[in-house]
Amino acid sequence: MTDPVLPDLWLDWCAVTGTPVDRRDEATLGRFVLQAAPSRKLLNTLRLAPLATAPAWPPALRGDATALSQLVHGGTSRINDPDVHWITRLRLRRLVFAAVLLAPANQGGLGLSRIQARGLTPGRLQSLRPVIGRTADEASCPACAVWSWLDVIGTNNDWSQDALRALGHHRDPAGGEVHRHERDDPSHGWLDWPDHPNLLPAIDQWGYLDRYGSLHPSSLSSLVHAIETLADARIAPARPASVEPVSAPPRITAEEEAAILARADELNARVARILKEYS
Template sequence: MLFAAVLLAPPSHGGLGLDRPGALELRPEGLRRLRDQISVAEDSASCPACATWSWLEVIGTNSGWSHGSVRALGHGRDEEGPAHRHLRPDPSPDWHLCLGLLPAIDRWGWIDSYRSMHPASLSAVISAIALLLDGLEPAYAPVPAAAAMPVSPRRQMTREEEERILKRADELTARVEAILREFDAGR
């Protein structure tokens, strides 16, 4: 929703000022040209450039990885580095391979890499943004520390583990190739 807001918001409010068709038809090469026109806010939580970076992480991960990997992005914590995400290198270069930057999302939250969001869905996002902007600012109640959702730590793979996995994959590939050669020879 924030990325859609960045695309549609006028430049005076930090966005690109695209119309609905322009936002729905925006391709990676277009965003590469326009990206430096997206404003930066002092607070990283309300920074349009950071919202763009975060969305590119989601669609790039969706392009090259599993649905579980995309879902894990929502539960992960920011890595150490600059407070502003847009100052970091692009999170997943696979976003450059996406057909569109506002893909369709089904009712379960899965991203469809082959279709753009429907114009009516974009209108619903715009209406939701307008309601958020026009409504009263929410009053947040403090959450007790015990009620906070625990975040499971990410296991880091060592170089040795990665080499063992790759060696095992090479062995399996060689076995499959041998089986296929044997099958072809028996024909």
């Protein structure tokens, strides 16, 4: 089934005015007509389009307003795991970025369809960035996740695999004075992320990013499946710290802890397998 696609003029106007893309009452459409002068055909498309936004977002995640921020937090936790391979870390950054593109506006995402996400240009993303969600916790912040992926894209534009590998090994420490998205955009020389031809590239088995072609539609669908899997992993708590306070009372039995960690390992393996298979 083909995803419903909202007109780009409407999406741009919503981004500039801060209007939710699913707010299409007559008063809002009246302002849109006065400010953007859409065609009658485009206006009819908006009136007839289903109000349900984010057509590619997994249905199981639609009812939870915190689903995207929790998913970003889960992705950040895995990115910061020192045992994660650098290529998997790059794929996780792309996965979280894709989640921000696809998630509904009420969760802090852009609510794009698969077609719009694959065809997203740097210029259009720049105009949409002000409406991307922010959270107090940097590790959960969708805008910070976008910033980190743009760092990857800008590095890839320099054609330096060594630099990209170094960035793949980099993690996103939180707790600084300002969030990543509040800093200047990452800059890597005379070619930066706004000059990159595509924003959702394939990543091959050696960690190379395709500069000119976006992900195949089936690969993007697999990323959506990986988003569901990563969201499912939220039920598995992080591994306990290696050093516990002596006075801390035991909260779970050894058998329960083993079962929880086994579940976490299983889910982590599933995410890594999906990312590797559909790079």
